[in-house]
Amino acid sequence: MDTTDVLIHLKKDIPADGRRQIEESLQGCDGMISGHFIKDHPQLVKVVYDPAAISSWTILKHVQDQGVEASLIGC
DSSP states (O other), X not given: OOOEEXXXXXXXXXXXXXXXXHHHHHHTSTTEEEEEEETTEEEEEEEEEXXXXXXXXXXXXXXXXXXXXXXXXXX
């Protein structure tokens, strides 16, 4: 299995419980390896995934569907 990663930038700071909820929901997506906020940059989520199973745009849509304004970095 090949993996790749992408950064997702959240437009607003969200509380710690909201960040945890996003991380947990990302873990439930097929093809996701990991999704974690960067400790020193709480508006950035590093996502590692299997591009054969899920796309970066699908992952972004999943985050946005939780009511969070976000964009991909480096695409």
